[in-house]
Amino acid sequence: MTYIPEDSKALPYVTSTTDNCLGKDCPDFDECYLLKARKKAMNADLVVVNHHLFFADMALKDTGFGELLPAMDVVVFDEAHQIPDIASDYFGETFSSGILLDLCRDIDMACKTELRDHPQLAKTADKLATLVKDWRLLLPEDPQKGNWRDLYQRPDQKLALSRIGDVMQMTYQILKSSLGRSDQVDHCYERMAQLKSRLEKLLDVERSGISFWYETTKRQISLHYTPLSIADKFAAVVADVPRSWVFTSATLSVDGGFAHFTREMGLHSAKTLQLDSPFDYATQSLLLVPRYIPEPTDKQFGAALLQLALPLIEQNQGRCFFLFTSHRMLQWMANELPNHTNLPLLVQGTTSKRLLLEQFVELKHAVLLGTGSFWEGVDVRGDTLSCVIIDKLPFASPDEPLLQARVEEAKQQGVDPFAAVQLPQAVITLKQGVGRLIRDVTDQGVLVIADNRLVTRPYGEVFLKSLPPMRRTRDAKQAIEFLQQMHAGSPT
Ligand code: SF4
Known part of the structure; x- marks a missing residue:
């Protein structure tokens, strides 16, 4: 068996995301393993998935653009102590230079094929890509992580993001005027609209109850906002449809009780049970x-x-x-x-x-x-x-x-x-x-x-x-x- 290191450069090329999947336009649509697996899951009585997929499905259903998992009567979470952190990621938002550069590249590709009569769009996408790369260069090359609220107080960050925001708006307008020319153009327009809205949320740093943070790698910078508590949102999910939820883990209790977990999850009327270990x-x-x-x-x-x-x-x-x-x-x-x-x-x-x-x-x-x-x-x-x-x-x-x-x-x-x-x-x-x-x-x-x-x-x-x-x-x-x-x- 061949092993792929966790940080392999090959992984992004075999990863399907909402940004890169071509859907029905894909030449391999009928043979696609991923879509076949999803179809199987939709028809199954019992589906075993990891926590990330569960919350990705929830986030997707929230947008109204699709679903990965069938309707459920019973949900059983093993290793449930991990949920508060994993769910926080899915209830939050991310904006990264990498995602924006991918979009610039796809717009450039569209300009070379379907939008040859739109040289202005290619130039704007090119300018946007340069601004995004310059933005990353404002921070040291070595990876770092920190408080975005604080970093955004720096004038050079404010200026860089205001320029990026302006050119994104311009690109968005041009794409809007070309809507209907092809699925590829429409898809780029939707992605730009989504990124614009994410960036707006990430620049509105005064909101409370949210952690705003940033992270850099050698080539990229990403901004994140993560809700500090998922209790209200998760309580709403649980109240939404009548179904049974089971949360198990060997490490849910602290100091002999479950109060910490149920408070974090917003599970106000949960029944709890602590079972003795079979080990002596x-x-x-x-x-x-x-x-x-x-x-x-x-x-x-x-x-x-x-x-x-x-x-x-x-x-x-x-x-x-x-x-x-x-x-x-x-x-x-x-x-x-x-x-x-x-x-x-x-x-x-x-x-x-x-x-x-x-x-x-x-x-x-x-x-x-x-x-x-x-x-x-x-x-x-x-x-x-x-x-x-x-x-x-x-x-x-x-x-x-x-x-x-x-x-x-x-x-x-x-x-x-x-x-x-x-x-x-x-x-x-x-x-x-x-x-x-x-x-x-x-x-x-x-x-x-x-x-x-x-x-x-x-x-x-x-x-x-x-x-x-x-x-x-x-x-x-x-x-x-x-x-x-x-x-x-x-x-x-
Ligand atoms: S349909 Fe399948 S093979 Fe085609 S882009 Fe999407 S995930 Fe990839």
Whole structure:
């Protein structure tokens, strides 16, 4: 099987979007795999899709321009803790230089074929493309993310977007005057109308309850607005048609209750049920919160983490996930570890997630270093994964624009942002990471959370109460002994 890296340049060329699909004009319309799959789904009694497709369908139905999924009587969401973030994206809007450049290219193409008598349109599209590229050059080449409300205060940004807006308006008018000449022209007109309206929304930065943020890659800049809460919108969706909704996940509860999730989702009259785990955590696992480790902000933290991890990794002969909250620490450890161990190391980012996991299982004694995507949705059962080391409590970076906006909003409402936003989010993420260890009734292993704040800060109690009932120790020697006995076939 061939694997395509997640950031492969080939992917945009095999991705169908509302902007690039030619629909009935496509020469491959009758053979199209995507349309066949959609048709099958429309006639099925049971459809299994990921969260993104569900919300894409909802967004499409909202516009009245189509649908991807059939009408449903029952909706079951697994991994429901992910919904608030994923749904926020679909209830928001994006405007990117890339989408606008694609449109300029398609208009140029139309001018070379169906609109040869419209040299003015080609020139305008060309000018628009130049303005868009210049706009990206206003920011440094290295990718960055930040608060769009703040950036838009800069005069050079205001000027660039006002020029882009003017030329978009001009192009829109010319396309409008050519409506009906061909489907391609009509399609370009619709896309321009849509982009104009998106840009207007993204420049109206005074609206409250919304996070305005931007992101750059080496070549592109994109603007986003994301609603801070989906509660009202989701409540309206649930109230719209009578149907049953089920939300399940091993990590929906915080501090033993579902209030955080139901509030975020606007599920005011939901019935909740917490089921006990079939795992005997107290026997199957041991949690180590090491006693003598500096705070994560301390300069010595990386070296101390390495010293802590090495004997555990060696004792366990690999079979270990080393999970990080930042790429910086992951890279540091990926550079250091080979100087101290001969065990095979697999590092996130070197190839696709799926291939890394296959190698991890195949190698049997590997150490996998990962961030974000390895904290959840990874299922390695048995002896192959019997040690999980987490570098620190996964509080989201305070630079994250969406988090900043949610914190700001909580403050305005007189609510403690740490208790209402940051803490529950970190608890859910930690529970996900912890959940990688015990995947079966026969699994055993050691979990290490190398963050003293679990015991030194009052909020540590909320984390501990939310974790499975593992036996705990502060002594690394006990963890090594647990692993020793575990592999000798007599777990303690
Ligand atoms: S109809 Fe199918 S093959 Fe044709 S452009 Fe759309 S997605 Fe691609």
